[in-house]
Amino acid sequence: MSDRSIRFGVFELRPERGELLNGGLRVGLGSRALEILTLLAERAGEVVSVQEISDRVWPNIFVQENNLRVHITAIRRALRSGAGGDVQIVNIPGRGYRLHADVTIEAGGSNGTPVPISPEIRPLPLPVQIHPLIGREACVAEVLDSVARHRLVTIVGAGGIGKTSVALAALTQLRAATAVCFVDLTNCTSLAHVATATAAALQTPMGQDTMPAQLVERLRAAELVLLIDNCEHLIDIAARAAEALLQSCRGVTLLATSREPLRVPGEVQVHLQPLPVPAATDVVAAIASNPSVALFSERAVAAAGGFRLVEENARQVAAVCRSLDGLPLALELAAAAMPMVGLEGLSSGLAGRLSSITFGRRTLARHETLEAMLDWSFELLAPDERLAFGCLSLFRATFDLAAAVQVAAPNGAEDRRTAQAILQLAAKSLLCIERYQQGVAYRLLETTRAYARRKLEDSGQAEIAARRHAEWVGTLLDRAQADWPRLDRADWWDRYGNAIDDVRAALAWSLGASGDKQLGIRLTLASAPLWLGMSQFAEYHRWLEQALVTLDALRRRGGAEEIQLQIGLCVLLFHADRPGEAFVRAATQVLRIAKKIGDPVARATALWMLSGQRGIMGDHPASLTLAQQMLAAESSDAGRDLQDFARRVVAGMTFRVGRVAESAAIGAELVTQGSERTAYGAVLRYDHSTILRGNHSVTLAVQGRLESARAIIMETVIDARRMRNPSSFCYLLGSAACPVALWLGDDELARHYAELLGCVADDNRFTYMAELAAWFSRIADLRTGKSLQPYPLDRIRPPLPHDKDVFITACAALCDAEALARAEACAPHWATAEILRADGENRLRSGDIVAGRAQFERALAIAEAQGAGLWALRAATSLARLSTPVEAARILVPALARIEGDEHYPDVCTARALLSDCAHWGGADSAWPSRPFEF
Incomplete structure (x- = not known):
């Protein structure tokens, strides 16, 4: 094909050379923009449809029109640089685009003919590039x-x-x-x-x-x-x-x-770096315009003519490109193999299996397979470089030079030689260099790592290197623990968050048949914050159980290590399937060992877990008793962290038994102190600040301090979301944010929190929390009239006693005989007044006004005695509807006086409207027609 010169205005377009000249000066345009301009110039004066442009520029690839508009904008910007502005691209709505210019096309010399130097030196034509260059x-x-x-x-x-x-x-x-x-x-x-x-x-x-x-x-x-x-x-x-x-x-x-x-x-x-790859969160349009995807798609079309990138396969193609790190040769080999193995086959374990598949260039042996290409590089390495190359395959994420030396150096005396070998690997492009604010890091491409791992296995050094890698992971976790109180959480996660894959590999070796079991147990304990923050609870559960089995095999049960493993197991059991028998056994074992070895922190943690379990089962007095034992008499010198932890739990359980004002005082003092962030080893006890503020907002809401409760809970949810502690976040949403939002009458906020709870619970496989999310969502539906059925779907298990009480305080229709019987059978607790009021509303609906009034009077008396201002307001409102206007005013005025909040809160609004009705009715001494209270 000959070189052409397409002239219009002051511009000269040379399609075969990929050039646009303005008065002889080169204009910067991408290859796709030049292709679009060439098509429009070839058909100057005609309207070229969007589909025709797409077929020419993006053959067999699904591309949205806004992608085309980006290139048209770039072309127009380039054409505006011409004198006179007489060259324009016109958009014909609904039809396409037209180049408005006088165009002449001239044929040039043969493509590839070099400019002669002299009669004695005439360079050969350049090799013809069969495929277009993409993304470069x-x-x-x-x-x-x-x-x-x-x-x-x-x-x-x-x-x-x-x-x-x-x-x-x-x-x-x-x-x-x-x-x-x-x-x-x-x-x-x-x-x-x-x-x-x-x-x-x-x-x-x-x-x-x-x-x-x-x-x-x-x-x-x-x-x-x-x-x-x-x-x-x-x-x-x-x-x-x-x-x-x-x-x-x-x-x-x-x-x-x-x-x-x-x-x-x-x-x-x-x-030259690998081509950019799509992010896992990219939408289809972004995937289609990604260079790696474009290269794979173009080569796949050549290998299998029927291939087309569409919405249904775009994410699979993106996964393939990510697994190959955007390495062009690997993408070409994968595309060539696709007709035989399909996209599904390419998506799984590709980096390891593709290396020996022969679909590359027969004319270039080292590019016929990835293995041949890597063999070419490997054979050029010195012995030290080959050994280091294999050892570095153990890293799953980025690593710095010190880490590489620790894993690859045979002994301390070889550190300098090993460091030099590693730097040579980077210089020879076998290591990718990534620059960060804090320095330089290295990584292996996935395909290179798979090859290097095989070389390590062949060298006989795999076990020794695996031990050094696991020891390095231990060093890294020690550093992470030291940085935990020093760094901002976001900075900490930036620095250590990508270590989870290396931790996984180190655990697999150390807890495996030939590994260092003691090291594996240490790594299991030290890595807890990473597993929690990366939402990998289910996997961490398996590692905990494996570590417990290993501890048993080592005959090391009954010590500090088992305590920490059992605590982790308790937290996971709690979220996975409620605090049942397995949870109680594990917590009791922690308490037994803690007492035996005299560990006050472990003892307090066990009592906290057992206290929480009794509270959820509705035995609030027992729960408070256990909480009060967290600081034993001999623990007067307990550290600040332990004291705050124990007082936080005592405050929560004091609220549960109905001593609302006392709980609020403890909570306010702790919040004012601005307690330290949770210690690294205490993350399984939840994030202290998150739970403290969440519990305090609950107490404030029930007290009737609605504005303060709303401000604290909304701020706490925002802060907790950044902490990357899913168990704390779910507890906050399920035990504080959802209930408080419902009590405040903000059903949309409650629905938002419930959806957030459901998403986090699903991501972490928290069955218990997912059930709470479903209940709260259904309650929001009931309150807003989206559902008329009083109970959630049958697939959701009946709630535990405390949870059921929470639901009743948000939706009186959920009160039944079982809940009432529990409330009547024990001393009044935090929700007793609301359960009695809900039962009164139910009796009112059935026509039993006398019984309903009696329940309202009991509820009001209990709420006032407890300092539960919100419950008192609700009970007063229900009772006022059955009273004369004078009596109603006498009941409502003091109840409203205890509330901090304006009329935009439904409970306050309803009570104030009723009080206004009292003034309207004046001195009438008969009750107005009864109307059941909404909530």
């Missing part, structure tokens, strides 16, 4: 800019990353202005071979016996850009040749490709 426009532009300003530019990158393709794309654009030559060094093994290959590429008459000095002499007066491709296997020879050419041939510019720099004076490096 910025890289090509960087190479062109570097070549314009420097005489030696080296494109550096891993094997299979596309160095040659980028270099050839740059040469294709350069050849319009200067002579260019491509020299492939793949089969060269000496300086003489390099000279011969260069002479052959330049088509000089020197023949096969060309000497380096002869070649330099012949090129002394030449003006050209010389690409020397694939230098890594004879890097020293290539460096010496490059230096000689640069010193003697002033008109020669060198462009090199290599997996490591040449390290010649004046060298400028252009580092």
Whole structure:
């Protein structure tokens, strides 16, 4: 195909060279924008439909129209730079686009014909690139800019990353202005071979016996850009040749490709990175426009003509691209294999299995498979580098140089040599370098890691390296614990959050058949905050149980280690399936061991768990008794953390038995103190600040301090969401945020909190919390009239006693004989007044006014005695409806006086409206028609 020159206005478009010139100056446009402009220019004056443009520019790929509009905008911006502005792209609504300009098309010389240097030097045509270059426009532009300003530019990158393709794309654009030559060094093994290959590429008459000095002499007066491709296997020879050419041939510019720099004076490096890959959260439109996906799709179309990227398969394709880290060669091999294995097959374990599949280029052996490509690099490594390369395959995430040395160094005396080997691996592009604010980190591409792991297994060093990796994980967790109180939570997670995969690998080895069991138990305990914060409760549950079995096999039960494992198990059991028998057994075991070894913190933790279980089962006096035992007489010197922990639990259980004012006083003091953040080893006891403020908001709401309760709960939910402690967050939502929102009458806020609770519970497989979320959502539906059935769906288990009481305080229709019997059978507790009032409303509906009034009077008396202002207001409102206006006013006025809050709260609004009715009825001494209270 010939080079064409398409002229319009002051512009010249050269499609085959990928250039748009404005008065001879190159205009920066991406390849897709140039393709669109070419199509519009070829059909100047015609309307070209969106579908026609998509078929030309994005063949067999689903692309939304707004993606096209981005490129049209870029073209229009480029055309506005022309003098006169007489070239325009017009949008015809509903039809497409039209180029408004006078266009002339001129045919040029044959594609690939180089600019001649002299009759004796006529470079061979550049190799034809069969496939379009995708996602590398910025890289090509960087190479062109570097070549314009420097005489030696080296494109550096891993094997299979596309160095040659980028270099050839740059040469294709350069050849319009200067002579260019491509020299492939793949089969060269000496300086003489390099000279011969260069002479052959330049088509000089020197023949096969060309000497380096002869070649330099012949090129002394030449003006050209010389690409020397694939230098890594004879890097020293290539460096010496490059230096000689640069010193003697002033008109020669060198462009090199290599997996490591040449390290010649004046060298400028252009580092090629893998193509960007889609994020797991990307929408389909973003996936379709991603360079990795575009490359995979284009190659998949070539391999299987029926392939098309659509909404149904876009996420699978994105997963494949992520698993291959955007490495172009790997993407091409995967696309070529797709007709045989399908997308589903490509999605699972791809990095490990693809390496030996042969779907690459037959004409380039080292690119026929990933394994061949990596073999090419591996064979060039020194022995120290090979050993380090294998050891580094144990890292699952990024790592710094110190970590790499700790895992890869055979012993302390070898640290310096190992560090040098690791730096050489990075220089040779086998390690990816990632720069952060706090320094430099390294990582292996997934395909490279799978290959390196096989090399490690072959070396016989796998077990030794696995031990060093597990020990490094232990060191990392120690550092994480030290940084826990020092760093902001977001900074802490930025620094340590990606360690979870390395922790997983270290546990698998250490708790495995040949591992260090004691180390495995230590890692299980030390990694708890990571598992919690990464929402991996189900997996952590399995590690805890495995660690307990291991502890039993080591005959190490009955000590501090078992205490911590059992505490973790309790928390997981609580969320997975309510605090049942297994939970009580584990908590009781913690208490027994804690008393035996004299551990006050473990003893308090066990009592907290048992206290919570009794409270949920409705035995609030027993719950308070256990809580009060958390600080034993001999614990007078207990630390601040333990004291605050115990007082927080006592405050909560004091509220549960109905001593509302006393609970509020303790809570207010603790909140005012601004207690420290939860200690690293105490995360399983929940985040202290979150639970303290959540419980205090509950107490304030029941007291009637509605504005304060609302402010605290909303602020606490926002803060807790950032803490990345799902168990604390779910407790806050289920035990405080949802109930308080319902008590305040904000049903939409309650629904939002319930949905949030459901999402977090589902993510962490918290069955118990998911059930609470379903109940709260159903209650919000009942209150807003979206559901007329008083009970949730049959698939939800009946609530536990305390939870049922909470639901009744939010929806009186849920009060039944069982709840009433429990309330009547024991001393009044926090919800007794509301249960009695709810029963009174139910009796009223059945026509038993006398019994209803009696329940309202009992409820009001209990609420006033407890200092439960909100319950007192509700009971007073229900009772006032059965009273004369004078009596109603006498009841309502003091009840309203105890409330902090305006009329926008439904309970306050209803009571004030009723009080207003009292004034309207004046001195009437008969009751108005009874109306049941909504809540």
